[in-house]
Amino acid sequence: MAAKPGHAGRVTLPSFHQPDNLLVPVCHGLVYYTRHHESRIAMINISEVLETNKMIQDENLDVRTITMGISLLDCADAGVGATCEKIRAKILRLAGGLVRTGEDISREFGIPIVNKRISITPISLVGASCCRTPGDYVTIARTLDRTASELGVNFLGGYSAVVSKGMTPSDELLIRSIPEALAVTERICSSVNVGSTKTGLDMDAVRLMGEIVKATAERTKERDSLGCAKLVVLCNAPDDNPFMAGAFHGVSEADAVINVGVSGPGVVKYVLEQIRDADFETLCETIKKTAFKITRVGQLVAQEASRRLGVPFGIIDLSLAPTPAVGDSVADILKEIGLEHPGAPGTTAALALLNDQVKKGGVMASSYVGGLSGAFIPVSEDQGMIDAVNAGALTIEKLEAMTCVCSVGLDMIAIPGDTPATSIAGIIADEAAIGMVNQKTTAVRIIPVIGKSVGDTVEFGGLLGHAPVMPVNRFACDRFVSRTGRIPAPIHSFKN
DSSP: OOOOTTOTTOOOOOGGGOOSEEEEEETTEEEEEETTOGGGGGGOOHHHHHHHHHHHHHSOOEEEEEEEEEOOGGGOOSSHHHHHHHHHHHHHHHHTTHHHHHHHHHHHHTOOEEEEEEEESOHHHHGGGTOOSHHHHHHHHHHHHHHHHHHTOSOEEEEEEEOSSOOOHHHHHHHHHHHHHHHHOSSEEEEEEEEETTTEEEHHHHHHHHHHHHHHHHHTGGGTTGGGGGEEEEESOOTTOOSSSSOOOOTTSOSEEEEEEEEOHHHHHHHHHTTTTOOHHHHHHHHHHHHHHHHHHHHHHHHHHHHHHTOOEEEEEEOBOOOSSTTOOHHHHHHHHTOSSTTSTTHHHHHHHHHHHHHHHHHHHOSOBOSSOSBOOOSTTOHHHHHHHHTTOOOHHHHHHHTTTSSSOEEEEEEETTOOHHHHHHHHHHHHHHHHHHTSOEEEEEEEETTOOTTOEEEOOGGGOEEEOOOOOOSOOHHHHTSOSEEOOOGGGOOO
């Protein structure tokens, strides 16, 4: 590997590492080497080229998703059939080139782009004019699923309702349709927002969602209750989240936008291995600088996708999202910081440090950081978390404490199939209360696996991984969740 004579700083990569363009995050921004624009190559030195290449080749740096958000508000019609036709036509028109564009950018720039996804307006708003039964909503779900399959996208999110302060009849119909909709579709993801810092918690919706999670598990029990892996209950849900299952296109958004989620737990772990036993200032600075570089990669991919698709760039979501792959683990980062296992004393402090530095680095790298942006702690998708559970270090209660300081909530946790719906509702209420009081997004994606008990293991496959079935507190909360109405917003929600 050598520079061309007479051109200081120019780099020629071996052919097996030489895409049309090479991303190079540097301390003052992100430069990309392209064989068609060699005039910029003087800004790159060999160490930066090798560093970026190593992030991609050895440390699992990837763009986790390019998600196109699409407003379907103008697709509402008096008839279910007409609404479905309008929905399908608009999605095909705007997202017809999404998958191809993602593949082209990945090939040309040498960056893995794992998923191409779509998020849409919460369907309870679109279907309000025509849906009179849960079955009507299932018809829309089937249309969305066929359209997603035709486009080749991995998932489509937005089979959703926002019921932070109360449910309309349309919202309730949508929610009651979720078990069947997730049973008869492959690519649809569903979410329900049950509270916010400004409105408090809709406990009627919380109670209903406990029943819906259990019903979804029953309806998909032949696949180890897989439907629940595509269903999440949120508080303070963002309008621009590119990650599933909680993605939807908020009503405050433009007609269509491109949001990008970028991830790199393995990159963070690697740099921390180089500074073992460093002081906290060095630790924080190292994480922050690494997050900056990762985010700049996502920034360029987002802007390029926006330009090629003719759709405005929305946000970059820098979330350390683990996968089952070895070396792609948030738990391993926590261990590198100094924990024997996640769940040990000090875990919440270590996670708070990690999450904060990721956000600080990301914000410096892009003017439009949004979504969730931080560290995810899904159990089934992170081998280190699975190991911690199996070692007895990590419980649901400790995971709940950790969600006070990280980006999301109780995520991809398998629990016994005989867990009562009221206990599930209580878990949702606890997690939503953390989000409401702390003015942050929290979520519950919990899977009561029908026929499974504590100690069993469930295989979900792919990026969803596998999970040990974890115990749930056996004491009842029936009288609490059976109360009707709302938990009021906290006093600090009054900002006017």
